[in-house]
Amino acid sequence: xxxxxxxxxxxxxxxxxxxxxxxxxxxxxxxxxxxxxxxxxxxxxxxxxxxxxxxxxxxxxxxxxxxxxxxxxxxxxxxxxxxxxxxxxxxxxxxxxxxxxxxxxxxxxxxxxxxxxxxxxxxxxxxxxxxxxxxxxxxxxxxxxxxxxxxxxxxxxxxxxxxxxxxxxxxxxxxxxxxxxxxxxxxxxxxxxxxxxxxxxxxxxxxxxxxxxxxxxxxxxxxxxxxxxxxxxxxxxxxxxxxx
Amino acid sequence: xxxxxxxxxxxxxxxxxxxxxxxxxxxxxxxxxxxxxxxxxxxxxxxxxxxxxxxxxxxxxxxxxxxxxxxxxxxxxxxxxxxxxxxxxxxxxxxxxxxxxxxxxxxxxxxxxxxxxxxxxxxxxxxxxxxxxxxxxxxxxxxxxxxxxxxxxxxxxxxxxxxxxxxxxxxxxxxxxxxxxxxxxxxxxxxxxxxxxxxxxxxxxxxxxxxxxxxxxxxxxxxxxxxxxxxxxxxxxxxxxxxxxxxxxxxxxxxxxxxxxxxxxxxxxxxxxxxxxxxxxxxxxxxxxxxxxxxxxxxxxxxxxxxxxxxxxxxxxxxxxxxxxxxxxxxxxxxxxxxxxxxxxxxxxxxxxxxxxxxxxxxxxxxxxxxxxxxxxxxxxxxxxx
Numbered sequence: 001x002x003x004x005x006x007x008x009x010x011x012x013x014x015x016x017x018x019x020x021x022x023x024x025x026x027x028x029x030x031x032x033x034x035x036x037x038x039x040x041x042x043x044x045x046x047x048x049x050x051x052x053x054x055x056x057x058x059x060x061x062x063x064x065x066x067x068x069x070x071x072x073x074x075x076x077x078x079x080x081x082x083x084x085x086x087x088x089x090x091x092x093x094x095x096x097x098x099x100x101x102x103x104x105x106x107x108x109x110x111x112x113x114x115x116x117x118x119x120x121x122x123x124x125x126x127x128x129x130x131x132x133x134x135x136x137x138x139x140x141x142x143x144x145x146x147x148x149x150x151x152x153x154x155x156x157x158x159x160x161x162x163x164x165x166x167x168x169x170x171x172x173x174x175x176x177x178x179x180x181x182x183x184x185x186x187x188x189x190x191x192x193x194x195x196x197x198x199x200x201x202x203x204x205x206x207x208x209x210x211x212x213x214x215x216x217x218x219x220x221x222x223x224x225x226x227x228x229x230x231x232x233x234x235x236x237x238x239x240x241x242x243x244x
Numbered sequence: 245x246x247x248x249x250x251x252x253x254x255x256x257x258x259x260x261x262x263x264x265x266x267x268x269x270x271x272x273x274x275x276x277x278x279x280x281x282x283x284x285x286x287x288x289x290x291x292x293x294x295x296x297x298x299x300x301x302x303x304x305x306x307x308x309x310x311x312x313x314x315x316x317x318x319x320x321x322x323x324x325x326x327x328x329x330x331x332x333x334x335x336x337x338x339x340x341x342x343x344x345x346x347x348x349x350x351x352x353x354x355x356x357x358x359x360x361x362x363x364x365x366x367x368x369x370x371x372x373x374x375x376x377x378x379x380x381x382x383x384x385x386x387x388x389x390x391x392x393x394x395x396x397x398x399x400x401x402x403x404x405x406x407x408x409x410x411x412x413x414x415x416x417x418x419x420x421x422x423x424x425x426x427x428x429x430x431x432x433x434x435x436x437x438x439x440x441x442x443x444x445x446x447x448x449x450x451x452x453x454x455x456x457x458x459x460x461x462x463x464x465x466x467x468x469x470x471x472x473x474x475x476x477x478x479x480x481x482x483x484x485x486x487x488x489x490x491x492x493x494x495x496x497x498x499x500x501x502x503x504x505x506x507x508x509x510x511x512x513x514x515x516x517x518x519x520x521x522x523x524x525x526x527x528x529x530x531x532x533x534x535x536x537x538x539x540x541x542x543x544x545x546x547x548x549x550x551x552x553x554x555x556x557x558x559x560x561x562x563x564x565x566x567x568x569x570x571x572x573x574x575x576x577x578x579x580x581x582x583x584x585x586x587x588x589x590x591x592x593x594x595x596x597x598x599x600x601x602x603x604x605x606x607x608x609x610x611x612x613x614x615x616x617x618x619x620x621x622x623x624x625x626x627x628x629x630x
Contacts, residue, residue, distance in 0.1 A: 144597070145577060166491050197478070200600060226308075234310060241310075
């Protein structure tokens with residue numbers, strides 16, 4: 001049973017639904033209107049049914065080691081890892097970070113910087129604003145991938161947008177990692193589809209593979225998995241491959 | 245009833261499908277694929293009004309095998325053979341970025357000679373893939389000579405790669421730390437001979453295929469992807485470069501020894517099917533030029549791989565590395581938690597990024613143009629599904 005299974009429309013090729021999505025995407029005037037949507041608490045029982053079906057064992061290897069993973073701490077101690085992993089940020093990367101910092105202040109946490117790579121973490125309610133800023137002011141214009149990582153020990157799922165730029169030559173080699181974390185039992189994040197059209201299929205994949213419901217995404221539905229898939233999202237750590 | 249032209253203009257402007265409820269019954273729904281009527285292992289649902297496509301909904305996943313999940317159960321070396329299965333014709337490149345990411349996480353320096361051999365293998369492999377793709381593109385446009393010629397020429401490169409790696413398609417050759425073995429004796433002369441032959445053949449390809457008036461009519465001006473849309477949709481590889489964006493990972497973020505190699509990023513400005521079909525040929529010509537330089541500059545002797553621990557592992561960390569494959573940027577995002585097995589592997593492949601352009605391009609086209617539009621996307625279903 002997949003999470004949030006009861007909320008999604010299963011219509012493929014419905015006439016009304018894609019129309020709404022594509023008009024909001026193509027109409028550039030509406031892009032700025034999208035305000036960050038606060039993650040609403042779910043009234044469904046999907047979270048409890050999921051944990052019943054496959055309880056996360058504290059002794060499993062991924063859970064035991066995930067706290068030492070980079071940036072794996074919860075939001076409270078997320079500032080700890082960068083202190084040791086950042087010797088001296090390169091000047092260009094530092095300039096980019098300063099621009100974001102000046103705009104958003106403490107809501108943006110810089111997790112690490114190395115040449116051509118910057119990882120910043122924001123809270124779910126700020127992500128649309130930050131994404132709009134890095135697109136309009138810094139020139140990151142597309143997403144290369146959207147990866148979700150499950151951290152059962154923190155009871156969180158991290159979603160990373162790898163943003164790149166085609167328009168700015170000096171940013172061509174850079175990847176900005178825009179990350180946010182959501183609660184594992186009620187995984188909901190605002191979609192970035194109105195900021196970056198290129199995240200459409202990536203977010204859909206993330207929804208079915210990790211059960212992160214992207215609020216505002218027109219199609220939170222099955223994509224790569226079989227049509228009769230009836231199990232928890234497979235990239236969660238409590239989904240085990242049989243026989244291994 | 246509104247005129248048919250108006251309807252497509254509207255559909256095209258909105259990017260995705262748009263059909264009014266009352267008109268549903270006029271439309272015919274076709275399921276293309278997933279078993280081969282022109283799509284490989286990929287299914288997409290289209291609706292046609294007459295023979296105009298008014299709706300397209302890609303439905304990948306027919307060959308989804310859970311590569312990313314499998315990675316979490318194997319250590320970094322055990323992952324090599326199965327990770328190249330998504331795209332066996334381009335296996336050197338798909339392992340290349342994996343190796344780069346693992347090297348960054350573990351902290352390995354690749355010997356200089358190893359870097360050169362790695363680049364040689366991946367350039368040859370890119371050509372093997374592109375020739376295979378070109379053969380398929382030819383046969384789906386009804387040009388059977390163009391199916392046979394690249395398939396035959398590809399065989400020569402495969403023989404070359406067999407001499408280099410020991411396997412015809414799935415080489416498992418580019419590994420973390422370098423390459424599996426050194427180049428055999430006489431490889432350089434043989435390779436240069438093949439390059440010379442291929443360069444001659446590329447001219448013949450142009451004569452018989454790219455300058456063929458039938459081919460030109462079927463592709464020129466068909467399904468134009470503008471520069472703005474290409475950037476917005478985040479497409480990559482030849483699709484992107486055909487739309488006037490000169491982006492190549494080898495230039496943007498040179499890996500290994502590519503910053504010492506002199507080459508141009510080939511791109512075209514029109515953004516139609518012809519440009520998307522022609523850019524791979526230009527890439528192959530450029531690749532021949534790169535191979536000549538690589539064979540010229542390679543150090544005469546030295547190590548080809550760095551020694552690894554038996555069960556290699558590094559400190560906890562994250563890496564995102566990408567290379568330019570036959571289908572565009574191919575990135576690996578790997579999270580390591582300090583154990584020999586990766587904590588999370590995300591493969592960002594060009595094919596998966598390019599299908600977002602498929603509904604955008606197909607809506608408004610005629611059904612007969614569907615193969616020309618679809619295959620020009622340089623799409624490899626198995627890679628997209630992973």
